[in-house]
Amino acid sequence: MATTETRRRADAERNIAAILDAALVLFTEEPQSSMVAIARAAGVGRVTLYSHFPSREVLLEAVLDRTIAEAGEVIKKAAPEEGPATEALRRLLRTSWNVLDQHRKLFGLAQRELGPVRLRQRHREVVDHVEGLLTRGQEEGVIRTDLPMNWLVTTVYSLLHAAAEDVNTGQLKAEDAAGVLEATLLPAIRS
Amino acid sequence: MATTETRRRADAERNIAAILDAALVLFTEEPQSSMVAIARAAGVGRVTLYSHFPSREVLLEAVLDRTIAEAGEVIKKAAPEEGPATEALRRLLRTSWNVLDQHRKLFGLAQRELGPVRLRQRHREVVDHVEGLLTRGQEEGVIRTDLPMNWLVTTVYSLLHAAAEDVNTGQLKAEDAAGVLEATLLPAIRS
């Protein structure tokens, strides 16, 4: 999976990783970050940045791709298909609130900057896990059915985001986030 | 209150209103809207726009000021200090989710564009109403006390925002918003 095309030199590989890391941070905490800022944060020259990612669009897509993949991994590890739905949701929240929030922010940015559609397919793969879990919960009778499924998913993401936001403004300790989130979200969506 | 300084001509007054209206819409639905776009949307020349609001900053502050004032009015009308806290919160949600969301978006924008502090004072006036209401609810024993007050306020705003967002992407009908919001929020924050 790593060596697809022409083999890259090790330092190039390293720089690409550094760029993606920096871009993820900057894009999520300051969406309008410039290419200059990203290059600087990655400890890399502007030209180098452009040589790997010929445009801001491409870079954003790459970051998004990577985050979606990562989110996929993390979600898979939480095994949302196993055990009682409520338990599975708890596991998911506990391990994934961070990644899911990054995913959400990047997707918002991409939608604004790259136009509406584009990566909806990839995005779906992530959201569907949450939606699938909630649907399963409904079938088990533990998740409420009096509201649109759509809204339930929104509620999950929304509170997820709120918790993540409170964490990085220092209003909430990171280790408390999952607990607080759980305590608020579960009563909101269970039947 | 209207005739404070030198008296303005009627057409000027009209244009100022049109500009503020347009700016509110554009700022909330596309934060990075340019002055050109705002002028065009207000049906006004660029020069006229600048003659009333010498800079983007000033315009943003004016819009924010106006929205805060408006939010204040709407909140006051919902009489959050009267009756049982739960009832008062219901009234508040029903009449104010719209304005409160505008307020939230604008404040976020202002914080990003005008630096961190600035209008925190004015902002407080609005948030305090919600916080006061929740505190009263806690005293009455109907609002949970096991989570930070800070977080409860965040939860209210967060779901408010989610509902407003779903409304203007067409995923939720405006007339259903208050009901859905209520049905989700109340279980999340009551004891």
Place this chain on the structure above:
DNA sequence: CTTAAGTCGAACATAAGTGTTCGAGTTAAG
């Protein structure tokens, strides 16, 4: 009807971002 207030397009200056090219210098890999 007179006039002061207001409008507006055109043109300008400035700044910041994007993306490209060039050429010289480094560095990994065989």
Place this chain on the structure above:
DNA sequence: CTTAACTCGAACACTTATGTTCGACTTAAG
């Protein structure tokens, strides 16, 4: 050690946004 891959600063072209100035035109107010 040789070479191809890679890095990087400097300079350039281009675009978009912000504000300003000028002068002619329009309109509300007395």
